[in-house]
Amino acid sequence: MNILLHPALAVHKISDGIHIRGAADNLSIQDEHGDLERLLKDVTRGMPIENAVQTIPEERRETVVLLVHELCNRGILIEDTGGVADIDLTVSQLDFASRAARAFEGGIIGEAEPPLSAPVPIFIEGTGLTAEAVRESLLECAAEYVQLVDDLLSASFAVICSDWEDASTFSAANRRCVEAQIPATFVVLNEGAVRIGPLVIPQQSACFDCLTDRLLANAAFPEELRASMVQIRLLPEQRPGGRLAARLAASLACLQILKFIMRLPQLAPSGDVMEFDLIGAKYSQGRLLRSPRCKTCGPGRLGEPVPSVRASIIY
Template sequence: MPEAPDSEGPDRDCPERPLLNPTVTPLCRDGRTLHLVANPMNGPSYTLRDEDDERVLAKLPVLLDGTRRVENIARELEYDDVDALRSAIEALYDRNLVLDGASVERPSVVGYAALKPTMLEERARDGIEATVLVIGPERPGAYVLNDLRDYGVSNVRASGAAANALDRDDGLAPATDPLADEVERAGFVVALERLPGDARLREVNEFAVEAETPLLVATIDRTAGTVGPTIVPNQTACYDCYRTRLRANASDPDRFDAYLSGGADPETGPLEAFERIIASYATLACLNYLLSGAGLTVGSQLTFDFFEWSIESNDVLKLPRCPCCSRVELGHQRFVELEDVWEPEQ
């Protein structure tokens, strides 16, 4: 009989047509012990054991396909104790390792995040209904637009050349109002850019900080690319903070300025495969933020070197007195003395 540890999640009825969560990898070596692994670096996240040595667990994962009822699964396993099997599936369902196949129409962002119960609460449902504005070149913009649509994000708009990739039949809408207004109305902004030349990123950053709209910046330059930072206004560093710190570490600041002031050369642009990688990571960073309010690129950046095939993550810190996100009103007294706030007793 399959036995499972006590569930840590909320008690829920067994799904009518159980579906193994697509983010889970089942491992069964001896036919008696089934490990459900979410991340190979963290080890098994859940374990089922067959104490009666009936060796049914090895066949169980392939039958959890969202089309079979529990009774039919037991019949195909030639397993008589349907109640014990149902109890084991309920335990997996409570931990979101098994989904309700009857309610899953296609792979979606909810299924992607289902492994973490905290990402299936009301915020997750609201997140995929948020308006996402995609700004950038046509090809990488099209990748992000299509991925967001396929993952079930219901309201996606596009600005710049990315709008040329829209398929009106899919419900995706071009941004027709001034960019500042579109950024203000959006729940999240994804801004992509081919370097050199970052004037549009600086403009979008200013609009996002002013409207307090979260913004993800992603760039690609021939054989290198970045995803992040994800900018949460008034909480994390903005793009100007990042740009200023980058300039401070440049060996030749003047040449750095000239590089970012230039324009991308379409004849020497990045390979399409590189843009696909950056766009995919940008989509996942956007989804993680919408679902959880956090993510690997919030206040940090992923840097890709496609020549060396390396990826690294670096923190992006706020810049004190940044002219964009740390504005000080005129007349503000920056330094306060003790006598200004405390008067000793006489």
């Protein structure tokens, strides 16, 4: 069986063990010999849990196995089903810590820490009306939950903004976020509409390049659409109604960001895309599926096995 770390959580190495961090709370686990840390790395790379456990010295194996079972029972480690549709992003590490600490007399799990007092670090990339509006909206409406940072690698979430459909810039930012394993969303002003998303969880959801692939696949004239994604950057930066549209886009983006960092998957699922038609005053929302041939997150790009033709044959 393959398992993975819950996508809403992150693991950091500390002096005497590991630190599991979420958007709202966190816990520390003693791991003096580094056995659990190595096991988590192995299963993240796709090694079956049964094989990963066998790499642990026999005298310490039973203790780690008990800990892994408890991590699975509490939703910290989950079964890799190839998607996140059934994952409960509202898992509480504090609840896990209080229960598990009582279950292990040896004190392998440290005391649960209080909820994080520090806001979630968020990086905003882009210039123009949209980036400015998103920055202002986050500071005005979510200052107690977020902290704006100037470096992508210091962030727990990224917001990529543009005043036009800048596909090349979005694609480059998308690749950086996927490679750095940082969740992100995209905010753009189209002609007559605003779009927020996709909400990208690296290795677990579709990315921006998946969106481009699917738009081109569904287009009646894909080459013309591809060319327009480049030429649209020639439009003037200041367009009529641009500031109003930017504020609307920023408000929708803030809603999506807050839902995600508060771990409400039913309201902001992975791959979430929102669009508001400014002309027809029509709101729509959907979930983007991964593109099998995506050059950024498709099979083989992030350590995933490339499926063979024979594997798809049903006898």
